Amino acid sequence: xxxxxxxxxxxxxxxxxxxxxxxxxxxxxxxxxxxxxxxxxxxxxxxxxxxxxxxxxxxxxxxxxxxxxxxxxxxxxxxxxxxxxxxxxxxxxxxxxxxxxxxxxxxxxxxxxxxxxxxxxxxxxxxxxxxxxxxxxxxxxxxxxxxxxxxxxxxxxxxxxxxxxxxxxxxxxxxxxxxxxxxxxxxxxxxxxxxxxxxxxxxxxxxxxxxxxxxxxxxxxxxxxxxxxxxxxxxxxxxxxxxxxxxxxxxxxxxxxxxxxxxxxxxxxxxxxxxxxxxxxxxxxxxxxxxxxxxxxxxxxxxxxxxxxxxxxxxxxxxxxxxxxxxxxxxxxxxxxxxxxxxxxxxxxxxxxxxxxxxxxxxxxxxxxxxxxxxxxxxxxxxxxxxxxxxxxxxxxxxxxxxxxxxxxxxxxxxxxxxxxxxxxxxxxxxxxxxxxxxxxxxxxxxxx
Numbered sequence: 001x002x003x004x005x006x007x008x009x010x011x012x013x014x015x016x017x018x019x020x021x022x023x024x025x026x027x028x029x030x031x032x033x034x035x036x037x038x039x040x041x042x043x044x045x046x047x048x049x050x051x052x053x054x055x056x057x058x059x060x061x062x063x064x065x066x067x068x069x070x071x072x073x074x075x076x077x078x079x080x081x082x083x084x085x086x087x088x089x090x091x092x093x094x095x096x097x098x099x100x101x102x103x104x105x106x107x108x109x110x111x112x113x114x115x116x117x118x119x120x121x122x123x124x125x126x127x128x129x130x131x132x133x134x135x136x137x138x139x140x141x142x143x144x145x146x147x148x149x150x151x152x153x154x155x156x157x158x159x160x161x162x163x164x165x166x167x168x169x170x171x172x173x174x175x176x177x178x179x180x181x182x183x184x185x186x187x188x189x190x191x192x193x194x195x196x197x198x199x200x201x202x203x204x205x206x207x208x209x210x211x212x213x214x215x216x217x218x219x220x221x222x223x224x225x226x227x228x229x230x231x232x233x234x235x236x237x238x239x240x241x242x243x244x245x246x247x248x249x250x251x252x253x254x255x256x257x258x259x260x261x262x263x264x265x266x267x268x269x270x271x272x273x274x275x276x277x278x279x280x281x282x283x284x285x286x287x288x289x290x291x292x293x294x295x296x297x298x299x300x301x302x303x304x305x306x307x308x309x310x311x312x313x314x315x316x317x318x319x320x321x322x323x324x325x326x327x328x329x330x331x332x333x334x335x336x337x338x339x340x341x342x343x344x345x346x347x348x349x350x351x352x353x354x355x356x357x358x359x360x361x362x363x364x365x366x367x368x369x370x371x372x373x374x375x376x377x378x379x380x381x382x383x384x385x386x387x388x389x390x391x392x393x394x395x396x397x398x399x400x401x402x403x404x405x406x407x408x409x410x411x412x413x414x415x416x417x418x419x420x421x422x423x424x425x426x427x428x429x430x431x432x433x434x435x436x437x438x439x440x441x442x443x444x445x446x447x448x449x
Contacts, residue, residue: 010207011050016084016091022049023080023095030072030096030307037072037309039141045079052079052210062376063363065383066174068276069266069352070309073097077356082210082364085219086357093353100308101315101345105338107302108319112337118445126441127301129416130434132395137423139387142380151191152381155180160385164392173382181378192374222361234354238263241346254327255340257288258318262344265314266351276311277390290321297397314348315341411444 026044030037038061045051060078064071073096080092114120147153155177162168162176184192208214242263245256261283265276277300284290291299299316306312322340323333398412415437422428422436 023092027095027099034072050208053208070311100312122442122445123438126437129412130419130437133419135391143384146380155381156384159382177378177382178375181375185374220364318344
């Protein structure tokens, strides 16, 4: 469809205050996990406001997909940094997370204090099947944009087999996908250009403030002294709170161990929230025993019902662990939980800011260079297979709560099917689907009891 004359007008420059208002709004409405959040940012920033072009958006997204940590929050940080320097990136990244933290602290307390109440139990019973359908939709939505030819489909299928059947660590899958993307870019460049060779990134919504050929801003060019200062500040921001925790509680203290574990999660896990969750599941449940498998799935359900990154489920994990273990005693259980949630949020997201602010100048220097973009295209394809694996992981725990040896949960299956139909066939929003499934869960519990 040809653009209207108004769409060809260059948008007006955006002030830092205008950007602040937008990022605050985004932090309050960014439901639906990373897939939904990226879709919201694309719609708002590329299609409606035209702050940056489609190609610049996807180039930044592919870089964020490569990094460990939550890609949607990192993408917001990247765009904020590109437009308004370091403070713009910090504002965008913090506002993407902060509303979710406060909401999750409140909901975690309600869950742990009143989770056995039939009404609350029924709500969670209905929400968990909806979460499985939402994760499947996330795989579909990312795949529909990333898998534009059979080569990329092949990488996605191989990554699924590797993680599902062969239990290959995700970092190795990322590395293999990057190598395949690099080789594909050299041997089959038409299939490994951004958009998979189908011209997806040639789509335009009119001139953008930061367009395909807009020169790189001065602050986004590489500077050795700026990088050194950034790394120094980042090290201080990690060492100061960690040192205080060791001094107050010792290395084996619960809060210290939580901070250290989620620092490793932030640094060692790739592919965003859907890929990091199995690592958190294994450590928080299997190694430390901070919560149960059922509580973990309930926490994911809470994460899906709140705005902000899905990886904010770590705040739930920390709150429940510190609350139940009564780190500060029975009378201060809520304080312990809230402090633990805030601490792990800090240690989980600090590396994300450093990756963007330090790596952004390199990314801005690689526009149109296939040797850099092709590996990122391969990684994006691999992530689709990993997300599908996670959907099966959650589906198993929801539909067979006692394992395959136990009975099949038919009501949960019907709720999951209804949620999938609502999402795929009728294009209903995530919050609508979760709300309806919560009501269905309450009704099912009333009928069964």
